[in-house]
Each structure stands twice: as structure tokens, then as C-alpha cells.
Amino acid sequence: MPLPRTREKKLRQRLAELRGPEVPAKALDARALAALAANPGCRRRALLDGAGVNKAALAGALGSPAAFGQSQFALTRGNAFEARVKADGGAELLRLVHEKLDRRAEPPSDAELPELTAIGPEGRTARTTHALRDATATGGWTLLDHPMLALDVAGSPAFLEPDAVVVHPDGSWTVVEIKSFPMLDGSADPAKVGAAARQAAVYVLALEELAARLDPAPAVRHHVLLVCPKDFSNLATASAVDIRKQRAVTARQLARLTRVQDIADALPEGTCFSPDLPAAELTAAVESVPATYAPECLSACELAFHCRDRSRADGAVTSLGRSARAELGGLTTVEDVLAAARGEAGDPADPAVAALRRAAELRAEALGGAVEGGATCR
Ligand code: SF4
Numbered sequence: 001m002p003l004p005r006t007r008e009k010k011l012r013q014r015l016a017e018l019r020g021p022e023v024p025a026k027a028l029d030a031r032a033l034a035a036l037a038a039n040p041g042c043r044r045r046a047l048l049d050g051a052g053v054n055k056a057a058l059a060g061a062l063g064s065p066a067a068f069g070q071s072q073f074a075l076t077r078g079n080a081f082e083a084r085v086k087a088d089g090g091a092e093l094l095r096l097v098h099e100k101l102d103r104r105a106e107p108p109s110d111a112e113l114p115e116l117t118a119i120g121p122e123g124r125t126a127r128t129t130h131a132l133r134d135a136t137a138t139g140g141w142t143l144l145d146h147p148m149l150a151l152d153v154a155g156s157p158a159f160l161e162p163d164a165v166v167v168h169p170d171g172s173w174t175v176v177e178i179k180s181f182p183m184l185d186g187s188a189d190p191a192k193v194g195a196a197a198r199q200a201a202v203y204v205l206a207l208e209e210l211a212a213r214l215d216p217a218p219a220v221r222h223h224v225l226l227v228c229p230k231d232f233s234n235l236a237t238a239s240a241v242d243i244r245k246q247r248a249v250t251a252r253q254l255a256r257l258t259r260v261q262d263i264a265d266a267l268p269e270g271t272c273f274s275p276d277l278p279a280a281e282l283t284a285a286v287e288s289v290p291a292t293y294a295p296e297c298l299s300a301c302e303l304a305f306h307c308r309d310r311s312r313a314d315g316a317v318t319s320l321g322r323s324a325r326a327e328l329g330g331l332t333t334v335e336d337v338l339a340a341a342r343g344e345a346g347d348p349a350d351p352a353v354a355a356l357r358r359a360a361e362l363r364a365e366a367l368g369g370a371v372e373g374g375a376t377c378r
Contacts, residue, residue, distance in 0.1 A: 020274025025052025028158035034198035035300035037253035044291035050260035055302035061275035066302035078180035121159035124148035149206035201246035
């Protein structure tokens, strides 16, 4: 349900206050959304991303800078490869879409390449919507280079920019992802393909939201085209990737995200995440939003080092990983776990407590045996 205009305006104002005066909003990209959907219980990330806070700058100001991201060299190489794939009006890219996804259609020649430039993300999104609607009605091939799509995330719009969207002669839409990692003998690193598929799933969801507003609603294909360098050359090769599973998981996770408005409403008056503030003030602001740290955050969120330090300092079992956390049931700190194992606390009928006590007994037995064994040896 869209927010009423005044409420939406109020929310935007509140989010701008949270970013700080004169701090521009950082647009959410599909990579960030895929990561956000991977940890839907984290209110801290949902709020910071929803407010457009630059988490890398925030982590630096907190004294725990992020240690991941693409190198400048990788970005330049990726951009050069993408430009090559899209040269000549996208002829090679359209050939690959035809070959991998729609062989029955007429081969693409004289494809349309609509102009999509406009002022601001809202303007670009409107331009993309018109271009997609017009292209769907033409019955030919159309290539949209860097269209802009909007997706409602926790009550706020996120603007997303896929590498390309292709409209087929039958009016259906395909997402194209261009990556610079190599495809060797037709297959690529499964972890990288998985990350690309999760990202593409976010674009597919945004396209489906748009398609649902058109009448008749065009079909959004659930096979996306992944384009990569062939072996270690500069030549392009491609593979159709089925993203149905990633789409279903991401849709479910995004629906579970707590609404940004509710998180913002629970914050103390005057909370602000501007990186210009003193570290102590920023730390208090960040700590006022609950987080659910897990080791997976280290490869997905810029605040990971900060949250990990806090989680360790609090003795939270989440820092041990999600599976350990799940098995420990209601025991949330390492101190609780040790007390339960020693028999000083916890309900013995609780399976987690019973398992801990049994483990402690076995450990004591093993250590006792080791001491006796050592004595025999002497
Ligand atoms: S690093 Fe912190 S803010 Fe980021 S997802 Fe993990 S717990 Fe949330």
C-alpha cells in the first residue's frame, strides 16, 4: 500500500534529519538490497539503508572502517567490458539474448534504444516506465541501457539501476547482468553466479512491480542473462540463469523487513547519523537501533566491524554464527550459556540447557581421563 502523501513527506523529512543536514542520500543498489534481504532481522541496517545513510562513511567515522568493496581496478575493468558488450547499439548483447533465451523469435536487427536520461531518480524511473510501456507495444526488440527502476523497500522507494533490460518481440522483459568475472568453458565461479542471481532477482521484483501497473501486464522472465568475459579474453559469452528460487527468497525476506517508519519512530528525538558528528555521539546514535550481528555481516555490511566488536563486548551468542544461535534457544549471551553448562542457571527441562550440561559432563570426564592418562604415563 503506498503511503499517503503527507505521511510520505513526513517520513522523507525524518529520514533526511537522520542523515544529517546537507548530507545527500546514498541510493540503495541491488547488491545492498540483496544483502539487506539476507539479514532481514537487522533493524539497524534496514533504517540506515532506508534513510540513505552512507554506511561506509559512518563506519569510518565510528573508527571501524569497512574492509570490503570492489577495487578501483576491478571497477574500471568491469566498465570497459560492459562498454564493449553494449557497443554498436548493443548488437552483441541482443544476439546473446536471442541465442540463449528466445531462439524462436526473429533475430534482433534494428532494435530500438530509447533515450532514458532525465533529472533525478524519480524522473529517470518515469522515463523508464514510458519506454518499457512503448517498447512492449511495438512487437520488436528494444534494449534499455541502464534503466532506472523503483522498488518499495520497508515503506520507502529504493531506486535500482540494472545493466540492461531487453524487451522481446512477444512483449516480455529480460534482465541482463554484465559481470567482469570469467566464464570458463561455459561455467563461472558458483559463489559469484549466486551473488549475481540474487542481485538480478531484486531487479526482477522491481520490474514485476512496474509490470503490475500496466494493462495488460507484460511478463517478466525468470531467466536472466548473465554476460561475462569468455575464458580470460575480452570476448563476451553468456548464460541463462534461472532466478526463481532467489526471487522467491528475496521477496519473502523483503516483505519481512520492519517498516522504516516504525524503526524511526522508536528512536530518541534528535538522533542523527551524520559522519561529521563526534564518534561518541555517533556511537550512541548507532547503538540506539537494535542490530542482529552474524558473521555473515563481514562480507555484506559496511558496519560489520563495529557491530562485531559490540556483539563480542556484550557476549552475544550471535557472534558465534546463526546455527549456534539457533541451537542455543533462549540463551542469548555466552555468560548465560556457561552458567547453564555449569548447572548454575537455566531450566534443566530446556533441551538446550540439558544438552549443555551433558556436554559439560563429557568434557569434564574427558579432561579427567586425560589427567589420569598423563599420570599413568609418568
Ligand atoms: S553489520 Fe550490523 S548493521 Fe550491518 S547487517 Fe550486520 S548487524 Fe546489521
